[in-house]
Amino acid sequence: MFVARSIAAEHKDLIHDVSFDFHGRRMATSSSDQSVKVWDKSEDGEWHCTASWKTHSGSVWRVTWAHPEFGQVLASCSFDRTAAIWEELVGESNDKQRGQRHWVRLAAGMKSLGHIESQPFLVCPASVPSFFCALQVKRTTLVDSRTSVTDVKFAPKHMGLVVTTCSADGVVRIYEAPDVMNLSQWSLQHEISCKLSCSCISWNPSSSRAHPPMIAVGSDDSSTTYSGKVQIYEYNENTRKYAKAETLTTVTDPVHDVSFAPNLGRSFHVLAVASKDVRIFKLIPLSRKESIPTGPTRFEVQVVAQFDSHNSQVWRVSWNITSTLLASSGDDGCVRLWKANYMDNWKCTGVLKGDGSLVNGAPSQASSLSSSVGTPTQGSLNGTSAGRTGTRTSFSPPMPGLQSPKIHQHTAYY
């Protein structure tokens, strides 16, 4: 691993979230300076800020992209108790120009009481030439919630254009744009009361018919009275409602992030949880016989791996595209990469940390798992490049386990 380039983000305060679009050619950053910036990658690989505008009246916690099938759509959520959905408008003249892009707010707010008012709304980023501001769009304002909106996520695309929010008051709300041609209309479809302050949500990405829509909700409630800080909700065809299918009772500490892995056509689901450690769960659906036929699916829950090397709280977990790597970020100020070998044994294969301070020692191994079988790990993740020096003898770095030759009982025949 190496730092390929650094981009000056030009936010006036802390960055809270960075999000890639589906193809990795665009990026959105959100910050405590209440703004969102959109960045585009040029042919030469450089990132250019193409839009920057004030989105909320509080810290913007998260920003996320909808699937490009729905156009260029962003969702953001904030301490100001609202979530907002934004669509980029392309002016007649600026299509191929390098100028700033134009983003309009499609919907804002958190909680719907069935009361929707529409009004013309002008978005005019400070740096946008004035002629771009001749656009008038409708803003749909929904009545605000009482608490901070902590996470916002789009549902998998096979469900249509669906966005979900969760808030500190313990409510998960699922909104839908029924007409994907008109994204200014959003309706609240479901409201799930989780009873505990919600910090994070993750949709199960599986599009298999065998798997009904499923969402995992994490809670950062610090009380120990309630065990099970991760709840799994599943859509029920018959009742047309989301119902709790499972509670991960073994997770008793506050949860800061949850993340479903891509399904890979498997029958079971894999969920990573960031709590006081990193945990990977396997959720195996039990056959219908073992659960109530019309009720939610029951799961056998297994812990696949558990890593405590962040020492304290873990704040984010995220999978790469094919879920061969899990990254986590924690109180030790490091990002750690976790990888399973072909025997499904998990190990730390890389660490990122700031150069401003020192973290002692090499990363510790998976606490509960050890492997006696070969564990191919990617050498390049280990910071030093073996071959780049160009000499055959520099087969460095000497890796643990390779430092001493094997000792054989047999001595020479000579």
Place this chain on the structure above:
Amino acid sequence: MAELIPGIDSSQRHLGFVWGPGDLLAYETQYKPTGAQHAAQSCPFVHVVRKDEDIYSPILRKLFNESHHIFVGLQNMKDDVPISTRDTALATQYGNQVSILLAVELIWNLCEVLFIEAAPAGSLLLHLLDWVRLHKADVDEKAQEVLQSECPAEHQAYWDVTVCYILQGRIDEARQILLKQASQQPAARVTFKLMDSLLMKMPIYNPGGTQTLTEFDVKWRRWHQECDRCLQDNSFASHPHLELICKILVGDEDTLLEQREHLSTWYHFLVTRLLYCHPTVKPTELHYYAQASMDMFLDGRSAPEPLDSILLAAFEFDIHQVIKDCSIALNNWWFVAHLTDLLDHCKLLQSHNLHFGSNLREFLLLEYASGLFTHHSLWQLAVDYFDHCPEFGRVYLELQIERVPLDTERKALKVLRICEQRQMAEQVRSICKIMAKKALRNNRLGSALSWSIRAKDAAFATLISERFLQDYCTHGTFSDLDLIDNLGSAMLLSDRLTFLGKYREFHKLYAEKQFAEAARLLLSLMTAKIAPRSFWMTLLTDALPLLEQKQVIFSADQTYELMHCLEELTTGKVAPETELSMQEDNIEATKIELLRLALARNLALAIVKEGTLEA
């Protein structure tokens, strides 16, 4: 082992991250409970951290491309054809790369000799000698230098070269170079002659010959004794260089170790010792000699490096250890993926471990191919690798290919073709949908329509058809005529698209002066409810010039139907409210009057004409 991100103090702040395609973004942040505002200035950078640097090396790209051809060739090879790396010229193609790959080549060649050629006793040593010669080629350079000098025999490197030849078992070359010295020293002629005859008599095993290994062994022992005798009776005592050579010939351990400089590696030492002590070494015995040679050669002077361990594992025929160690020590998955695949094809992995042999191969291939997929052009090679991974290849390809940026139509078509060839219906639909959406954003209606037809997206096709019709209403012409004219059965995707296609057909018939056909089509658009109600007035206006023609085009029945349509449209209209719509309404009222007049006139003409014909 940790990668440092500049300008961030990990003890004060958290490190935020996000996965990108191939890259990981890292930035300074603070994950603390809600609302806490930090006045402190934060690090204003987002850092792009790249995982696989080799992908971007231009030299390695050539290697990736080359090995891809070989990989695909290997997959298509029939099972019963025995695989030999010599036949497929793998060695030369995989090799011949820059110095980074020398170590890889060294391991690869050894694996070829040991696992794939699986040479038996006798020829095993010959292969090992080839292997050492290939990787210790600096002797040739030096020899060249010596031979091209004015007086080779007096060149300072003369004896170095001679000894190196002997150490590598290049007897013929050694004899030739010794001749030059002999001619310079007539006094020592007899001694040189003796050495020459020793070298000449040295038996070399010939795998293709009729001689059995036992016969060879007997012959070799006799020769070995002869060398030993020469040493005992001090035949070369007068000539230290020749004595040294003779000591090497009898395989004297201390003498060989003194040649550390010339041997340079323990595995060269191993092969030389085998040559002069155990030329009939069996594959199974190899690892005893290897371990001992390594211990003796390194002699605690330096710790074995990863390369040493890998080679040792190979000498032990421990394939899994080789693969494991290579994965750890090498920079990318290229080597292990291809080596494992080759071994798997040689049925070597199964024989070693029945149940996960195939999985190991697939695991490594998936890793390698996923790495390639992050590159803007190498991803196309990765497709073939995924195709040959029976278990997860398809899912990986699905996940990866939909992330390929669709920068241009050409690239989109390329990706689409790959998906179509593999019946990846969902990916095909999604790509077309994205492209349609993109085209519409850029106001390229024709492109948007053809992509949405490909995506079989009825709602979107309807939307775009509306846009076409709107454009027609404002400009009076259609754009993208060749597309609309050639819709064919695709127009059935949505009602509005059908209407668009049919309406355009009407215009064509009209332009070709096939008025009767045109009239029939126009009417059917309304009566069969294909045309949206909002468009009827336009259609009726289109009927005007047909009604005004000299000859009768609409029959009486058709005229009645037209009148019916007009009435249906005008009844139940709400009174206008604004000034503007009042004006518009006036225009519309005039239009309706004109239509009524034309319809009445045409009806009269039609009745007369039809009555006349019947009479």
